Each structure stands twice: as structure tokens, then as C-alpha cells.
Amino acid sequence: MNCFVGIDLGSTTTKAVVLDADGRVLGRGITNSRSNYDLAAEVARTEAFVSARFNHLEREVERAGGAAALSRLLLAFRMEQMKVQLASLRARIWDEIGRSVAPALRAGAAEAVAEIFRRIDAEEERRLGESSPPPRSDFFRDAAGSAYARLAEEVAAAAGVTFDLLLGLYDKCIVAVENEPLALGFREHIGKALDRAQASAAVRAAVHASATAEFAVAATVGTGYGRARLPFPKEQIRSEILCHGLGAHVLFPGTRTVLDIGGQDTKAIQVDARGIVTGFQMNDRCAAGCGRYLGYIADEMNMGLHELGPLALQSRRPVKISSTCTVFAGAELRERLSLGEKREDILAGLHRAVILRAMSLLARSGGIEDEFTFTGGVARNAAGVRALEGLVAENYGPRRINISADSIYTGALGAAHFALRGTAA
Amino acid sequence: MSITAGMDVGSSAVKAVVMRVGEGRDEVLAHALARVRRRNVAQVVEEAFAGAVAGAGVRALDYVATTGEGEEAPFATGHFYGMTTHARGALFLEPRARAVLDVGALHARAVAMDERGKVLGYKMTSQCASGSGQFLENIARYLGVSQADIGALSLTSEKPETVSSICAVLAETDVINMVSRGLAAPDILRGIHDSMAGRFARLLQSLRVEGAVFVSGGLAADDGLAAALQRALPPEGARRPPEIVRHPLSAFAGAIGAALWGGFRREKVGMGGPAWTASATA
Numbered sequence: 001m002n003c004f005v006g007i008d009l010g011s012t013t014t015k016a017v018v019l020d021a022d023g024r025v026l027g028r029g030i031t032n033s034r035s036n037y038d039l040a041a042e043v044a045r046t047e048a049f050v051s052a053r054f055n056h057l058e059r060e061v062e063r064a065g066g067a068a069a070l071s072r073l074l075l076a077f078r079m080e081q082m083k084v085q086l087a088s089l090r091a092r093i094w095d096e097i098g099r100s101v102a103p104a105l106r107a108g109a110a111e112a113v114a115e116i117f118r119r120i121d122a123e124e125e126r127r128l129g130e131s132s133p134p135p136r137s138d139f140f141r142d143a144a145g146s147a148y149a150r151l152a153e154e155v156a157a158a159a160g161v162t163f164d165l166l167l168g169l170y171d172k173c174i175v176a177v178e179n180e181p182l183a184l185g186f187r188e189h190i191g192k193a194l195d196r197a198q199a200s201a202a203v204r205a206a207v208h209a210s211a212t213a214e215f216a217v218a219a220t221v222g223t224g225y226g227r228a229r230l231p232f233p234k235e236q237i238r239s240e241i242l243c244h245g246l247g248a249h250v251l252f253p254g255t256r257t258v259l260d261i262g263g264q265d266t267k268a269i270q271v272d273a274r275g276i277v278t279g280f281q282m283n284d285r286c287a288a289g290c291g292r293y294l295g296y297i298a299d300e301m302n303m304g305l306h307e308l309g310p311l312a313l314q315s316r317r318p319v320k321i322s323s324t325c326t327v328f329a330g331a332e333l334r335e336r337l338s339l340g341e342k343r344e345d346i347l348a349g350l351h352r353a354v355i356l357r358a359m360s361l362l363a364r365s366g367g368i369e370d371e372f373t374f375t376g377g378v379a380r381n382a383a384g385v386r387a388l389e390g391l392v393a394e395n396y397g398p399r400r401i402n403i404s405a406d407s408i409y410t411g412a413l414g415a416a417h418f419a420l421r422g423t424a425a
Numbered sequence: 426m427s428i429t430a431g432m433d434v435g436s437s438a439v440k441a442v443v444m445r446v447g448e449g450r451d452e453v454l455a456h457a458l459a460r461v462r463r464r465n466v467a468q469v470v471e472e473a474f475a476g477a478v479a480g481a482g483v484r485a486l487d488y489v490a491t492t493g494e495g496e497e498a499p500f501a502t503g504h505f506y507g508m509t510t511h512a513r514g515a516l517f518l519e520p521r522a523r524a525v526l527d528v529g530a531l532h533a534r535a536v537a538m539d540e541r542g543k544v545l546g547y548k549m550t551s552q553c554a555s556g557s558g559q560f561l562e563n564i565a566r567y568l569g570v571s572q573a574d575i576g577a578l579s580l581t582s583e584k585p586e587t588v589s590s591i592c593a594v595l596a597e598t599d600v601i602n603m604v605s606r607g608l609a610a611p612d613i614l615r616g617i618h619d620s621m622a623g624r625f626a627r628l629l630q631s632l633r634v635e636g637a638v639f640v641s642g643g644l645a646a647d648d649g650l651a652a653a654l655q656r657a658l659p660p661e662g663a664r665r666p667p668e669i670v671r672h673p674l675s676a677f678a679g680a681i682g683a684a685l686w687g688g689f690r691r692e693k694v695g696m697g698g699p700a701w702t703a704s705a706t707a
Contacts, residue, residue, distance in 0.1 A: 287594035
């Protein structure tokens with residue numbers, strides 16, 4: 001089957017989308033960006049093909065009548081991938097102990113690390129046994145890191161080493177693991193996953209059918225913050241603005257204005273009826289008005305980023321934030337808290353401040369036309385969406401506001417469609 | 426003669442001094458600095474104040490003066506504006522100073538003054554933390570460099586990188602990119618020092634400063650920044666460039682100025698009785 005790949009190399013995450021020749025989405029993949037951009041793109045692409053295989057499999061297995069068996073197979077497959085990464089991490093930490101830990105502490109550190117990995121392995125086994133294990137991060141760095149840190153705390157005292165020493169070993173090694181090209185593809189691990197999941201003959205047959213289906217990449221287009229560093233010829237690179245505009249058009253064909261609030265930049269884009277960009281404004285190199293603004297505020301308040309929106313929604317009297325700069329807004333937040341103002345009221349004001357910056361960007365790009373599509377991480381924040389709805393109604397009147405759960409893939413989706421159009425033309 | 430305290434409440438640290446003021450021989454008896462580090466500011470103010478009072482070994486104060494964001498000190502007698510306290514403190518530490526460049530955690534400001542400490546002009550950096558003390562601290566952390574080593578490392582740079590304005594919050598990605606391009610930490614730090622110094626030099630030039638420039642605030646101890654600042658202030662025509670001067674107590678210039686102004690005001694007003702005694706807050 002001919003397929004078309006779009007890759008969006010963002011500053012925090014790298015996304016890939018695979019399309020078939022009719023423009024249908026076959027699979028999506030995401031990973032955290034890292035200093036080795038080629039590898040980040042490669043991991044996202046591999047993940048997109050893994051998801052394409054599993055989507056294909058899902059259709060096959062549904063016909064064979066065993067969808068539940070498939071989620072177990074996916075879990076087993078993820079576990080096999082994780083084991084490869086864990087083995088790399090363990091070997092590197094082992095080397096690091098010999099290299100940088102004081103001789104008197106080496107035995108204790110080795111014992112503690114061995115115990116941590118024993119417990120991680122046991123937890124992985126248990127996870128496979130559960131019917132619906134708790135969700136966790138898609139990124140190895142986060143999934144393994146939180147387990148490692150939790151277990152390091154449990155075992156450190158007994159082994160006579162400090163928690164900081166153990167965590168330091170992880171911090172030193174995780175970057176190298178992320179930058180190591182590991183085999184994490186469908187064909188490498190599906191065999192072992194089938195055995196581990198004790199898959200039925202019907203599932204095995206379906207896997208065999210979909211594993212032999214060939215995905216031939218007919219074209220790839222790259223975009224995003226790091227696009228200039230992608231190993232593609234120039235004609236296979238498109239700007240984020242073009243890809244975002246086209247991606248939003250594909251998600252919601254009625255789109256005329258797009259607002260994307262990402263981690264490190266905010267874009268206001270106007271598109272025509274075919275999804276071609278007619279105007280845009282962009283804010284980058286400044287965290288105020290981007291997702292990172294709220295991330296910084298969450299850190300200042302010792303809260304998780306996902307906790308901010310729900311708390312801000314409880315506000316009844318939002319305050320007016322007078323600072324623009326993120327760092328100054330953080331200082332203003334501390335000052336207001338010390339004056340006894342309510343956390344939810346300050347947070348509501350901070351959300352409004354982010355959206356206000358976006359509103360001025362939108363105004364400069366040509367205003368807001370119907371329909372208006374909102375994408376990026378802040379589109380998943382209910383308080384951000386509410387602030388936007390209020391300001392849009394106030395300044396432009398009624399507008400249809402589109403928000404998609406998959407909006408993080410908008411840029412990659414647009415890039416994949418450029419790949420498709422490029423070969424059709 | 427009076428015994429006075431001066432407290433400079435900044436956004437990252439509170440600086441406190443106790444001084445003997447008057448009769449032509451002003452003297453710093455003790456100084457103390459307490460870092461805020463996400464603590465309640467009122468508690469940090471207490472800590473710095475207690476440190477300076479204990480260091481001086483005094484039981485009573487004739488005046489407790491604050492400056493900066495000094496509203497957090499409920500036991501203060503009076504509050505003075507930052508530009509007047511920094512001007513006065515700088516002159517005390519360096520009589521040749523005709524301008525102060527105060528580089529704090531969030532803002533930088535330049536104050537021009539005459540030989541008696543009268544403020545002639547005042548300029549502050551814009552509403553952005555790029556190039557502030559906090560910013561430099563973030564960069565150093567991403568580079569794995571301790572704050573005390575920043576200056577010395579910057580001075581060893583051989584191929585300084587040109588760094589344009591970088592957002593203090595997004596700096597992490599920029600630094601990762603610079604490191605992944607193979608740039609060395611000293612070259613990055615020197616580039617940032619040069620970029621900061623360029624902005625500070627423009628502040629000073631817009632005030633038409635003649636004579637020595639005294640650097641106060643937490644970043645005064647950074648030798649790399651001082652060297653960059655000297656480079657950024659070229660001679661203008663036949664005039665010699667302003668000389669950059671610092672003092673081991675540079676970080677306390679505001680607190681010293683506040684203590685001096687407090688003593689001056691007390692003499693003028695002729696207040697009777699101590700403003701604070703050891704039992705009052707014990």
C-alpha cells in the first residue's frame with residue numbers, strides 16, 4: 001500500500017502522521033523531542049507505523065471477533081518495546097556506577113539499582129495481567145523515570161546510598177538512551193508480544209495478514225520548529241504555518257481562521273476554502289502567550305499543568321494581571337498570593353492573559369472569521385477555552401469554535417497532506 | 426550619632442545592614458543576606474534583619490529604613506525609593522561614582538547622580554526578564570554551571586557566541602540548541618554577558634553618564650559581566666569611557682543607602698527614643 005508521511009518536529013514533542021492514497025489517516029505517532037532531531041523524527045515515524053499496523057489489525061480482528069484480545073496484544077507489544085529501552089538504561093547506569101560513583105558506595109549503588117530494575121520488571125509483569133492498567137505517559141523518559149524515582153526512594157536507605165545519588169545516575173543516562181537508535185518497530189516485537197499475550201489462532205492469523213501488508217512510503221514532508229535540521233531535501237520541507245493551516249482545514253473543512261497555542265509559540269492563521277494560507281501572525285521567542293507560560297505558572301504553584309484549568313474554572317472574580325513577561329507574572333502571582341488573593345481568581349486572570357495575547361495576534365493576522373479552529377496544548381485546557389470563547393464573542397460576535405482531541409497532530413497532518421498533494425501533482 | 430538599620434527587599438534576596446551614622450564617620454557594623462527561594466517574604470525579612478542585628482551586637486536601633494519592596498517589614502520606621510538609596514549607598518562605597526547600575530534578579534536600572542548623591546536621571550530595562558539576574562541563573566543551571574563560576578568561565582571564552590535577546594523562560598531550548606551545535610559553555614556565557622552588557626550600556630549612555638559607574642545588586646560579583654560592561658562602554662570622541670567600579674559590599678548598596686537616609690532623616694526630624702529595641706520583636 002502506498003502511504004504518505006508528515007513529520008512535525010516541535011520544540012517539545014515530535015509528531016508523525018501516516019496517510020493512505022485517499023488521504024485517510026492510517027496511524028499517528030508521538031515522542032518527546034531531544035537533541036538528536038533525526039532520531040526524534042525516526043522514533044515518531046516508527047510509532048506512527050506501529051499504530052498503523054495496529055489500526056489495520058483492529059479491522060482484521062474485528063472481523064475475527066476478538067477486539068479484547070487486541071488491547072492485550074498492544075499492551076504486550078508496548079512491554080516488549082519498554083524492555084528494550086530498560087535494558088539499554090540498565091546497562092548505561094551500570095557503566096555509570098563504575099565510572100562516577102565513589103568506590104565505597106559502588107556496591108550499595110549496584111545493589112539498589114539491581115533491586116529497582118527487579119521491581120520495575122515485576123511491575124511490568126503485573127501491568128500485563130491487569131484488565132485495564134492505569135494509563136501512563138507515552139514517553140519512555142516519563143514512564144520509566146517516575147517508576148525509577150518512586151522505587152529509588154523505597155530502596156535507597158536499605159542499600160546505604162542516597163536517593164539523590166540514584167536519581168543522578170538516571171538523569172545522566174536517560175539522555176543517552178533517548179539518543180540511541182533502538183529497534184522498536186512492529187515486526188521486531190510482535191512475535192514475542194503474541195507469545196506473551198497468549199494470542200488465539202485467529203489473532204495470530206490476523207497479525208500475519210497485517211504484518212505482511214507492505215506500507216511503501218511514497219513521500220514524506222517535514223515541518224515544525226526543527227524542520228531545517230531534518231534530513232530531507234528542501235522540497236520536502238514546508239513551514240509550520242502552511243502545514244497547520246492545511247491540517248486544520250482537513251480536520252474541519254469550514255475553517256477560515258486557526259489559532260494554535262503550542263508550547264513555545266503561538267500562531268494565528270487565515271486560510272481560504274482550500275486550506276491555503278492567506279495571512280498569519282506568529283509569536284515566538286517569548287513565553288508570554290504560549291503554553292509554556294502556564295507551565296511556568298504551574299511550576300511556581302507546585303501544581304501539575306493539567307490541574308490549572310479546573311481550578312481556574314472555579315473563579316468568580318478573575319483578577320487583572322498587569323505583567324506581560326512570564327517571569328514577572330510569576331512574581332506578580334507570588335505577590336498576590338501573599339496579599340491573600342484567591343488562587344482560582346489569580347489563575348483565571350493568568351489564563352485570560354494568555355488568551356489576550358493570542359487575541360492581539362489574531363487581530364493583527366486579519367481577525368476571526370467563521371469557522372474558527374483552536375489547536376495546540378492550551379486547546380485541551382477548559383479555562384483557556386472558556387476565556388477564548390468569552391473574548392471571541394465579545395470582540396467578533398458569534399463564531400463556531402472547533403476543537404479536536406487530536407489537535408496536537410494538526411501540523412503533521414497538514415505535512416502528510418502536502419506529501420500526498422506533491423506526488424499527485 | 427544614630428544606630429540605624431537598612432533593609433533592601435528584592436525579589437530574590439533580602440539584604441540588611443546595621444550602621445553607625447553621623448558625626449562625619451558613617452560605618453557599616455554588620456550585614457546579612459537571606460535568599461527568598463519561594464519562601465514567604467516577611468519571614469525572609471525577619472531572617473536578614475535578625476542576622477544583621479545579631480552581627481552588630483546592638484540592642485536598640487534609632488531608625489529602621491527599608492527600600493525596594495519593603496512594605497513587608499512591619500517594624501520599619503520609614504521607606505525610601507530605590508534610586509535614592511542606591512545612589513547614596515554607591516557614593517558611600519565609592520566616592521568617585523557618578524552613576525549606579527543596579528542589576529537585580531528581575532530588573533536592571535541605571536541612576537545618574539551628582540557628588541552629593543542627588544539623583545539626576547533614572548532609566549530601567551523594559552518589561553521583560555530577558556537579560557536579568559534570574560535569566561543568567563537559569564542559563565547557568567541548564568549549562569550545569571554553578572552561579573559562583575559563571576564569571577570566571579566567561580572570562581576564558583575564546584570564540585564568544587553572538588546571542589540576541591532570549592526569553593528567560595524559553596532559554597532552556599535555546600541553550601540545548603547551542604550545546605547541540607557544539608558551542609562551549611564559556612562561549613555561550615560570554616555571549617550572554619555581552620548581550621546583557623550591550624543593553625545596560627545603552628541605559629547608561631541615554632543618561633549621559635560621566636565619571637565612574639558603580640555596579641550594585643546581586644550580579645555585581647560577576648567578573649564576566651563587569652568585563653563585558655567595560656567593553657560595551659567605548660570612549661566617546663575625546664572623552665574617556667566611564668570606569669566600571671565595584672565593591673565587596675556591592676549587593677548591599679541599597680540597604681546601606683537606606684540606613685544612611687534613615688540616620689539623616691532622624692537627625693533632621695529630631696525624633697526621640699529608639700525606633701526598635703531587642704525586646705520589641707523578641
